[in-house]
Amino acid sequence: MHCLLTLFWPLFEQALLLEALVSEIRMASTSAEVYPSAATINAQMLSAAARVMKTSESDTMEKLQQKVMLPVRKPAKGMALFVAHHYLKRVFGHLNGSLTSVAVAAFVKHIHEQKGMGSWSSSPTSSTRRVLKLSGDKCAELLQDDAFFTDAHGRLAILEALAKVIEEIEGTSSMVTWSGPNKASRVIRCLYGHFANVSFRVSLRFLRCMSTRACQCSVVAGVLLSWQAPARCLLPFHITRTVTLRARY
Amino acid sequence: MPDTDSIVIFAALVLLQLVCYWWWLSVNGLGLILKVRSYLRVRAGLPPVTVGHGVLNQGHRFLYERELLLLHAVLPKDAVVHDGLQLLDGANGRRHLVDADVAVVAAAPAAAPVPTFPAVAPAAPGPALLEPRADAILPTPPQAVRLAPLPDGVPVLPGSQAAREAERQRQDAVVDNEEDEEIHPVSDDYAAQWRAYYAARR
Numbered sequence: 001m002h003c004l005l006t007l008f009w010p011l012f013e014q015a016l017l018l019e020a021l022v023s024e025i026r027m028a029s030t031s032a033e034v035y036p037s038a039a040t041i042n043a044q045m046l047s048a049a050a051r052v053m054k055t056s057e058s059d060t061m062e063k064l065q066q067k068v069m070l071p072v073r074k075p076a077k078g079m080a081l082f083v084a085h086h087y088l089k090r091v092f093g094h095l096n097g098s099l100t101s102v103a104v105a106a107f108v109k110h111i112h113e114q115k116g117m118g119s120w121s122s123s124p125t126s127s128t129r130r131v132l133k134l135s136g137d138k139c140a141e142l143l144q145d146d147a148f149f150t151d152a153h154g155r156l157a158i159l160e161a162l163a164k165v166i167e168e169i170e171g172t173s174s175m176v177t178w179s180g181p182n183k184a185s186r187v188i189r190c191l192y193g194h195f196a197n198v199s200f201r202v203s204l205r206f207l208r209c210m211s212t213r214a215c216q217c218s219v220v221a222g223v224l225l226s227w228q229a230p231a232r233c234l235l236p237f238h239i240t241r242t243v244t245l246r247a248r249y
Numbered sequence: 250m251p252d253t254d255s256i257v258i259f260a261a262l263v264l265l266q267l268v269c270y271w272w273w274l275s276v277n278g279l280g281l282i283l284k285v286r287s288y289l290r291v292r293a294g295l296p297p298v299t300v301g302h303g304v305l306n307q308g309h310r311f312l313y314e315r316e317l318l319l320l321h322a323v324l325p326k327d328a329v330v331h332d333g334l335q336l337l338d339g340a341n342g343r344r345h346l347v348d349a350d351v352a353v354v355a356a357a358p359a360a361a362p363v364p365t366f367p368a369v370a371p372a373a374p375g376p377a378l379l380e381p382r383a384d385a386i387l388p389t390p391p392q393a394v395r396l397a398p399l400p401d402g403v404p405v406l407p408g409s410q411a412a413r414e415a416e417r418q419r420q421d422a423v424v425d426n427e428e429d430e431e432i433h434p435v436s437d438d439y440a441a442q443w444r445a446y447y448a449a450r451r
Contacts, residue, residue: 030338187334190334192338192341192345200313210447
């Protein structure tokens with residue numbers, strides 16, 4: 001088992017890197033740092049790899065540029081050679097994709113409840129999955145004069161999306177507070193950049209929907225997000241592994 | 250009668266060869282087609298296929314930086330709670346600037362014209378975009394790849410790619426001289442493209 005775990009060190013490193021990136025977004029000190037730059041990602045990747053492999057940073061850098069054998073989904077669950085750091089950097093893409101889908105799904109769901117925009121339809125691929133579709137015209141209407149975050153309904157919806165994204169980066173306890181009688185009103189305390197991070201995702205998706213004339217925002221309860229598996233599930237293994245290693249040495 | 254081992258080995262070899270062919274085709278064939286397509290799109294001045302598709306990646310950081318600049322005029326400039334939202338660095342006057350040096354570097358190529366796209370509609374009342382403020386400089390989208398001019402002494406054949414490239418560079422030079430002073434907002438160009446695209450789809 002240990003041998004197997006050591007073989008797949010890039011997977012553990014993906015998990016660690018993901019944690020590091022999420023905390024980087026959450027703990028950003030200025031607005032510009034909310035979207036991590038390439039330099040930040042490289043530094044985080046190096047430190048995560050050094051922690052997993054227990055080697056110095058120069059050795060780690062060399063190892064990251066080598067090819068490693070890793071499991072892949074295509075072709076048919078086989079193994080393939082990857083340059084290690086390419087494999088690791090996918091984490092950022094996965095995180096980005098999941099943040100976008102969380103933001104857009106929350107926004108569209110809320111705007112549908114408030115203004116009745118969009119319509120539910122069943123997905124052709126699955127009978128249990130329902131899809132909320134927003135037409136291109138509606139997207140254009142929302143983009144007009146930045147209505148998606150300036151008018152009353154849009155503002156409520158974008159705040160909802162912001163709260164969902166903050167939940168996704170595990171910042172709810174530090175950024176969202178409830179106040180007033182009965183704890184009824186929510187106050188989100190975040191950086192200017194966190195707001196921009198959400199609004200640019202939503203607007204970009206709407207621009208894209210304007211061109212394809214149909215926005216698909218699949219909303220299904222209890223779906224495991226792409227970046228949560230398998231990286232997240234592996235994290236406990238890594239922790240137990242480090243604990244046993246520490247106990248041994 | 251051939252023994253079973255040699256049959257098994259022969260079958261394995263055939264299988265291996267099939268897998269190799271399939272791998273070769275999928276890796277090199279598709280990759281080559283993609284490369285050709287993206288090259289042709291770049292030469293035609295069309296926006297890259299990957300923008301706005303799939304997951305956001307590092308290439309979208311400039312869109313995020315643009316969003317920071319655009320939102321600065323819209324969001325309240327204080328750190329007070331407005332309707333359930335409090336911007337912690339809202340009172341900071343430099344909240345929308347990524348880095349002073351970066352902003353200056355990004356401003357330098359701003360005078361170069363963005364590659365023109367076919368079928369840009371005349372200005373119609375479309376989605377209103379904010380006028381860029383004097384202190385905020387919008388970063389430009391990445392420039393299309395251009396070929397370097399041929400070395401001196403090499404004859405330029407009429408109708409060749411090199412001739413078109415030279416023509417394009419001459420046009421660029423003319424435009425540069427005329428409009429060196431003002432910086433064009435990138436957003437207008439994007440808005441025009443979207444309007445044209447939208448009108449064409451109706």
